[in-house]
Amino acid sequence: DTVLTQSPALAVSPGERVTISCRASESVSTLMHWYQQKPGQQPKLLIYKASNLASGVPARFSGSGSGTDFTFTIDPVEADDIATYYCHQSWNSPTFGGGTKLELK
Amino acid sequence: QVQLKESGPGLVQPSQTLSLTCTVSGFSLTSYNVHWVRQPTGKGLEWMGVIWTGGSTDYNSALKSRLSISRDTSKSQVFLKMNSLQTEDIATYYCARANLNGYFDYWGQGVMVTVSS
Numbered sequence: 001d002t003v004l005t006q007s008p009a010l011a012v013s014p015g016e017r018v019t020i021s022c023r024a025s026e027s028v029s030t031l032m033h034w035y036q037q038k039p040g041q042q043p044k045l046l047i048y049k050a051s052n053l054a055s056g057v058p059a060r061f062s063g064s065g066s067g068t069d070f071t072f073t074i075d076p077v078e079a080d081d082i083a084t085y086y087c088h089q090s091w092n093s094p095t096f097g098g099g100t101k102l103e104l105k
Numbered sequence: 106q107v108q109l110k111e112s113g114p115g116l117v118q119p120s121q122t123l124s125l126t127c128t129v130s131g132f133s134l135t136s137y138n139v140h141w142v143r144q145p146t147g148k149g150l151e152w153m154g155v156i157w158t159g160g161s162t163d164y165n166s167a168l169k170s171r172l173s174i175s176r177d178t179s180k181s182q183v184f185l186k187m188n189s190l191q192t193e194d195i196a197t198y199y200c201a202r203a204n205l206n207g208y209f210d211y212w213g214q215g216v217m218v219t220v221s222s
Binding site for chain 2: 033035042044045048088090093094095096097099
């Protein structure tokens with residue numbers, strides 16, 4: 001299985017730029033997607049195919065990368081963005097990263 | 106609009122079988138693949154398996170021996186059955202619709218399952 005590695009947590013202040021990384025154990029081309037999950041809610045698709053913004057998602061969210069290294073950026077961060085973010089690859093048998101919990105400084 | 110909703114018992118006894126239903130609306134099961142994903146409380150997401158538009162299935166290798174996914178297209182329902190449940194299976198179970206490139210564009214609200222006697 002393709003293992004996806006994310007940093008576990010990041011502390012941010014509103015107005016800052018934050019970047020979350022996701023590294024795959026093998027190439028997944030651009031079939032990497034990003035989700036936001038708030039407590040008690042289902043995950044919500046934000047970015048698909050590495051860099052495409054999902055419908056209705058604000059433009060301060062963005063993604064980039066290909067192969068094994070991917071980044072997800074929020075610029076600027078808003079208080080409502082405090083959540084856990086997951087990367088997910090669909091190149092082969094689906095796997096998720098362990099999640100990056102965004103916390104307020 | 107597109108909706109998915111999971112249903113099933115919230116409590117299962119150890120060693121028994123979990124049966125969940127995902128009822129979908131706003132799309133056809135013959136046009137979109139439906140996946141099951143679970144999440145232990147406070148932990149990350151784990152992909153469980155998929156039923157493809159043609160009706161075939163694929164499973165997470167770690168769960169394959171215990172898991173079965175099926176569907177009834179006339180009722181727009183997808184079924185999950187997993188046997189030999191243990192405390193490690195305590196989680197919220199989600200069904201999700203997958204788009205062409207495999208990303209999950211719609212998710213159900215999830216159903217919490219506890220394993221206890």
